[in-house]
Amino acid sequence: MQQDPTENIAEILLNKSTVKQKTYRNVCKAFKQLQEVATLLIDVLSAKTTERDEDIKLRVESINDQEFHIQIAGDLLVFVLHTNIITLPADYEYNQTDYVSDQPLRKYLGQINVYNFMADSFEFNRLNDPGYLLTRLLINYENHFIVEGDRQVGFMFESVSSKPLEKVDLDILIKLIIAQAAENDLIVPPFSKIRNITVREKLEKTQSLGAGNKIGFQMSYQNETKA
Template identity: 85%
Template sequence: MKQDPIESIAEILLTKSSIKQKTYRNVCKAFKQLKKEAKSVIDELRSRTTDRDEDVKLEVESVNDQEFHVHVAGDLIVFVLHTNIITLPADYEYNKSDYVQDQPLRKYMGQINVYNFMADSFEFNRLNDPGYLLARLLINYENHFVVEGDRQIGFMFESVSAKSLEKVDLTVLIKLIIAQAAENDLIAPPFPKIRNITVREKLEKTQSLGAGNKIGFQMSYQNETKA
């Protein structure tokens, strides 16, 4: 009679469960620290800009344990902690790295996603206005991390960290995220595209009324379309 696989299944489940719990604790801790660093950076920016222009909105708003917002002038940067532990596709460089190959349990990651919206989209309830993903922070049970993002964000964090996540890493990440959001200007739709609108579009205050798209979002959309 073949050996009953129940014991081995139970061991796998217990091992995975333990790893995922450690991973989730790490990402929760990072999320709380990320919020603290965001407040610190915003306080510093406020001290440098208030004397010049009091109308520049700089604020960190806590939504709940899994979400907080950073208001930077006309931008709203949304930080979201995902409660599920995930793995990346097998063809990701991270999964093909020696680091993961040596210990496959390192592939389980907690994630924090950072989105950029126009602040007016939320203020005026423009439900069809787009946003785009600025960065994604992924953390495993050893507290090593990967950051995905465009431009400087991607250049600063090109591969899995050689050490555990530290406060200074989150400070650098917050500053890069805010800088990129601030640098991305709005681009208005072409005139022919907004020549005709429907009553529904008018009532919902959609992009068809002529509001701009963030340049970064348009670039991401174009890249996706061409793929």
């Protein structure tokens, strides 16, 4: 007679549930700290820039418990806390590490995504304007973390942290994100691409006619198109 698997199922559910709850608490704490660090940094940047140019817009805006924005001149960084705990694909580098192999429950991650938009896209309600994912912060139940991103954002951090997340890590991350957004310029489509427009396009996109896309987004878009 086969053993009743009920107890085993209950144990699995309890373990996973506990881990996911710890993970979510960790990512919520990190999200709150990110906003605090961002606010302090924007205050410092404002003090440094206001004397020379009062028109540079620098601000942090809390939208709700899962979202806040940082405006850096013409850029808008949108920070989003996801409420679901996720896992990465099995062939992902993180899942191939000894760290996860030694304790499979470490594969459960909370995530904070950072998107880069043009500030005018929100101000003028240009719904079709693109943004792009600039950085992703992933945190597990032990508060160890992964940072994914382009250029310095991706290079400055280990594939998985050797120690729990600290506020100093978030301070470095915020500075790298803001620096990258500030360095990415806008590019406009070739003249021939925007030579002709329809009346509908004029009526629907008056504010965005001739507007550019962030370089980083266009590069991502081109890569997807070629695939």
